[in-house]
Amino acid sequence: MRLRLLVVVLAVAVLALGLFFPWVKTPVLVALANGLAVSGVIVLIRAGQVSFGNAMFACLAGYGTAFMAREWQLDALLLIALSCVLAALAGAIIGFFIVRYRGIFFGMLNLALSMVLFSVLGKFGAVTGGTDGLRFDRPTLAFVHFEREGFETALLVLALVLSIGAGWVVQRYFASVSGQALAAIKTNETRLEYLGISAKRVFWGGYVLAATLCGLGGSLFALTQGLVTPEMGYWVRSGELVFVAILGGSGHALGAFIGAFVYEFMKLYAAALLTGAWQLVMGLVLIVMVFVAPKGVFGMIERHLRSRSKA
Amino acid sequence: MEVRRSAANQLVSIDCRCRFPLHCHFKTDSIAPMNASLFALALMDGVSYAALLFLVALGLTLIFGVMRILNIAHGSLYACGGYFAATLGLVITKFGLPPMLAFPALFVAALLMGVFLGTVLEFALLRRILDKDPILQLLVTFAAFMVLEDLQRMIWGVQPVFVSDVVTQMGTLSVAGVTYTRYQLLVLPAVAVLAFVGLRWFLAGTALGRQVTAVTHHREVATAMGVNTGRVTWLTLTVGGALGALGGALASPTTSFTPGIGAEMMVLSFAVVATGGLGQIGGAAIAALMIGLSRSFAVYLMPEIEVLVPYLIMVGVLLIRPEGLFSAAAARRI
Numbered sequence: 001m002r003l004r005l006l007v008v009v010l011a012v013a014v015l016a017l018g019l020f021f022p023w024v025k026t027p028v029l030v031a032l033a034n035g036l037a038v039s040g041v042i043v044l045i046r047a048g049q050v051s052f053g054n055a056m057f058a059c060l061a062g063y064g065t066a067f068m069a070r071e072w073q074l075d076a077l078l079l080i081a082l083s084c085v086l087a088a089l090a091g092a093i094i095g096f097f098i099v100r101y102r103g104i105f106f107g108m109l110n111l112a113l114s115m116v117l118f119s120v121l122g123k124f125g126a127v128t129g130g131t132d133g134l135r136f137d138r139p140t141l142a143f144v145h146f147e148r149e150g151f152e153t154a155l156l157v158l159a160l161v162l163s164i165g166a167g168w169v170v171q172r173y174f175a176s177v178s179g180q181a182l183a184a185i186k187t188n189e190t191r192l193e194y195l196g197i198s199a200k201r202v203f204w205g206g207y208v209l210a211a212t213l214c215g216l217g218g219s220l221f222a223l224t225q226g227l228v229t230p231e232m233g234y235w236v237r238s239g240e241l242v243f244v245a246i247l248g249g250s251g252h253a254l255g256a257f258i259g260a261f262v263y264e265f266m267k268l269y270a271a272a273l274l275t276g277a278w279q280l281v282m283g284l285v286l287i288v289m290v291f292v293a294p295k296g297v298f299g300m301i302e303r304h305l306r307s308r309s310k311a
Numbered sequence: 312m313e314v315r316r317s318a319a320n321q322l323v324s325i326d327c328r329c330r331f332p333l334h335c336h337f338k339t340d341s342i343a344p345m346n347a348s349l350f351a352l353a354l355m356d357g358v359s360y361a362a363l364l365f366l367v368a369l370g371l372t373l374i375f376g377v378m379r380i381l382n383i384a385h386g387s388l389y390a391c392g393g394y395f396a397a398t399l400g401l402v403i404t405k406f407g408l409p410p411m412l413a414f415p416a417l418f419v420a421a422l423l424m425g426v427f428l429g430t431v432l433e434f435a436l437l438r439r440i441l442d443k444d445p446i447l448q449l450l451v452t453f454a455a456f457m458v459l460e461d462l463q464r465m466i467w468g469v470q471p472v473f474v475s476d477v478v479t480q481m482g483t484l485s486v487a488g489v490t491y492t493r494y495q496l497l498v499l500p501a502v503a504v505l506a507f508v509g510l511r512w513f514l515a516g517t518a519l520g521r522q523v524t525a526v527t528h529h530r531e532v533a534t535a536m537g538v539n540t541g542r543v544t545w546l547t548l549t550v551g552g553a554l555g556a557l558g559g560a561l562a563s564p565t566t567s568f569t570p571g572i573g574a575e576m577m578v579l580s581f582a583v584v585a586t587g588g589l590g591q592i593g594g595a596a597i598a599a600l601m602i603g604l605s606r607s608f609a610v611y612l613m614p615e616i617e618v619l620v621p622y623l624i625m626v627g628v629l630l631i632r633p634e635g636l637f638s639a640a641a642a643r644r645i
Contacts, residue, residue: 050446101633103445104381108585109629112622115578119618236574239383239453246450276464283457287436290447290454 002305007167007254011160014261018156025152027264029224032159035260037217038244039170040210045242045250046174047206048186049102052238053110056117057211058218059233061087063121063128065222069136076141076155080162080219087215088208095207099200102189111235121230133229152224159220163257166213170253173209182206214241243286249296258297351487353608359495361603362503363562367576368583368595369506370554376527376590377547378437383452385555386577387459388428392556393563393572394467396420400474400563413477421560425553428459433548438541456577464570473567492565499561506554507596514592523547527590555580582625588635598628598636 018028037058044051061083068074068082094113101109121128128134138146141154173179181202184192189199222228231237240263248259266285270278293300371385399416402408436455440448481493514520525533526543534540558576559568566572583602587594602621609617616623628636 045446048446050449097630101629104449104589105585105629105633107449108581109626111578112582112585112625112629115622116619116626119622123615123618234574235578239456242446242450243453246447277461279457280461280465283454283461286454286457287451290440290443290451294443294447 002308003254006301006305007164010254010257011164015156015160019153022149025156026224027268028261029152029156029159030221031260031264032156032163032257033217033221033224034241034244034264035163035217035257036159036166036220037214038241038248038256038260039166039253040213040217041241041245042250042253042256043170043173043182043206043210043213045245046179046186047182047203049106049203050242051110051210052107052235052242053112053114054210054214054241055218055235055237056110056114056233057087057091057214058221058237059114059117059121059228059230060090061215061218062222062228062232063134064215065219066134066136066228069139070134074139075143076139076223077158079139079223080216083219083222084212084215087218088212091208091211091215092204095204095211099203099207111238114233114235114238118230118233118235121233128230131230133227133231135227138226139223155220155223162216162220166216167253167257170209170213174253178202178205243282245296246294247286247289247296249298249300249302251295251302252298255296255298258301262297348488349611352489352491353611354604355486355489355491355496356610357604357607358600359499359565360607361599362499363558364579364583364603365503365596365599366506366561367555367558368580368587368599369510369592370551370558371580372584372587372590372592372595373510373554374547374551375584377523377544378441380437380440380448380452381581381589382432382437382551383449383577384428384432384455384459385551385580386573386575387456387463388424388552388555388573389559389562389576389580390463390568390573391428391459392421392424392559393566393568394463394472394559395424395556396560396563397472397474397568398467400476404474404476410476410480413480417477417560417563418557421557422553424556424560425551426549428556429549429552430545432552433545437548438544456573460570460573463573467568469570471567471569472563475564477564495565502557502561506557507592510550510592519543519546579621582621585635586625586628588637591635591637594635594637 014028014032018025037054040057041051041054044054064083064086065079068079074082098106098109098113122131125131138148138151140146141151141158144154146154174183181192181197181199182205184197185199185203192199192202218232221232244259244263245256246259247263248257249255263282266282267278270281274281289296295302367385367389370388371382374380374382374385396417399420400413403410403412403416432455436451440451443451478492478494481498483490484493484496485491486496512520514524522533522538523543523546525536525538526540530540533543579602583595583598586602587596587598602624605624606617606620609620
């Protein structure tokens with residue numbers, strides 16, 4: 001109950017932030033897009049697996065969005081939907097063989113695949129625009145042609161709705177049979193198999209969901225920027241997604257969005273105050289978080305809520 | 312590296328610029344796609360590149376074997392080693408010290424960097440996260456990578472750093488009609504082989520090395536047997552870090568160092584280590600040769616996919632042998 005209230009308050013706050021302070025609209029949008037991708041990473045963390053390549057799905061969906069916007073001038077809603085399908089398909093295909101791997105090998109194989117995508121995008125410049133990336137014109141949103149300002153506001157509302165929807169889906173998934181089985185991959189995979197549940201199939205479902213969410217985030221990110229670059233799929237980006245998941249707290253989908261906002265705004269301030277040292281600041285924050293609050297910001301909030309409801 | 316071909320698929324000219332900037336002695340007109348000298352050139356490129364890859368991967372795999380942590384900050388050690396070696400090289404020229412010192416300075420730079428960063432990483436971070444969730448362990452080294460990435464940008468700036476005195480000093484060598492630098496053809500592979508043999512001997516032949524091996528087998532049992540595991544892990548990080556830094560230091564006279572080079576080397580050494588099998592020294596050697604050679608041959612045969620080659624090999628190997636080429640089912644890891 002308290003949690004639901006918290007989500008509503010946060011959503012209203014984000015909306016107000018975007019509407020009353022237009023200059024933070026872009027960082028807010030980027031944070032929401034990142035949050036969506038991170039909520040996918042959280043699904044994998046639930047299974048005890050960490051992928052250092054999940055940005056590839058965001059990158060793929062981003063390029064999908066850019067291509068379709070350039071070639072077919074589709075509507076933004078359609079772009080997002082089709083890009084998600086693209087990411088989900090890619091996740092389903094890659095998932096077929098990658099669900100056999102656990103731990104570091106899972107992470108590394110994802111990393112290698114994402115580097116293949118990254119290199120291909122950078123190398124075949126004729127099609128992909130090379131390292132400069134692809135630029136595309138602002139599409140219509142729900143078949144309305146917006147100016148830049150209006151487009152961003154509409155996109156913000158859309159992103160917020162999508163984020164709440166995605167968070168709800170992830171939490172529903174965690175509560176479902178598959179979600180519980182997914183968590184069992186972390187605790188004891190052998191027992192899961194003894195129960196007659198295929199760990200691979202369960203993990204495949206989680207992997208596809210993660211890929212779709214990353215794709216959703218990537219597509220939204222591309223629409224926000226109007227530009228996609230191979231950097232979206234670089235392994236350091238994937239590492240950042242995992243970082244944000246830990247920062248926000250991987251116990252709940254809300255953690256992904258809290259983490260994404262903290263990350264985005266800390267990055268903004270660190271970049272403004274200490275030019276060229278934001279990575280340093282973020283790295284130190286992450287180290288402190290791992291030692292002080294390994295459950296992330298959401299873990300701290302949750303503890304606070306619990307102690308309040310007890311009292 | 313740019314290879315242009317005429318209509319009859321004949322090499323018209325070869326223009327080497329980026330990765331191996333010192334091979335420009337080789338300029339021939341109208342040669343067949345893969346004649347003897349081109350083959351020799353690709354072979355030499357591959358071996359010298361593999362030697363560097365191997366040194367970095369060796370450090371990574373050693374640290375993983377002992378700590379069971381994949382140290383993402385290892386790429387930063389490569390970068391810092393390279394930058395620091397370049398700085399020392401500049402200092403030597405600036406103060407008019409004998410140029411003879413330039414070559415040993417590379418090793419000194421690597422050792423200092425390895426001891427310094429290895430000690431800091433071990434005492435400040437890795438020692439404190441041994442009992443944590445593997446995801447958090449990985450993330451802490453990623454955080455260290457982020458910090459080091461910015462630190463090296465602050466110290467050495469964003470301009471490319473490139474000091475090649477050592478290579479020009481040593482001169483060139485002509486093999487199979489190809490002129491190649493002695494440094495890349497002889498010194499780099501020699502150092503790699505020495506590191507391989509030396510580490511093997513250290514682990515199998517000395518008391519301390521056996522303690523290291525014991526810790527890789529089972530940390531707790533080793534502690535119970537009286538092994539000072541704290542000292543062993545510190546030693547491992549120092550030696551492993553120094554190997555990573557040595558890779559960078561030895562690469563510094565042949566490549567220009569720019570920000571981001573650590574991240575790039577990180578994934579490449581990941582690829583080598585994963586292909587060879589985590590914690591496998593012999594596996595890392597074979598994998599480095601495989602990846603180094605295929606990449607350099609790809610440069611000449613299929614330049615479009617050159618950057619993809621290491622990852623394609625890694626994916627291919629992991630699909631067929633999920634634990635890497637040489638990981639035995641037995642407990643022995645180093």
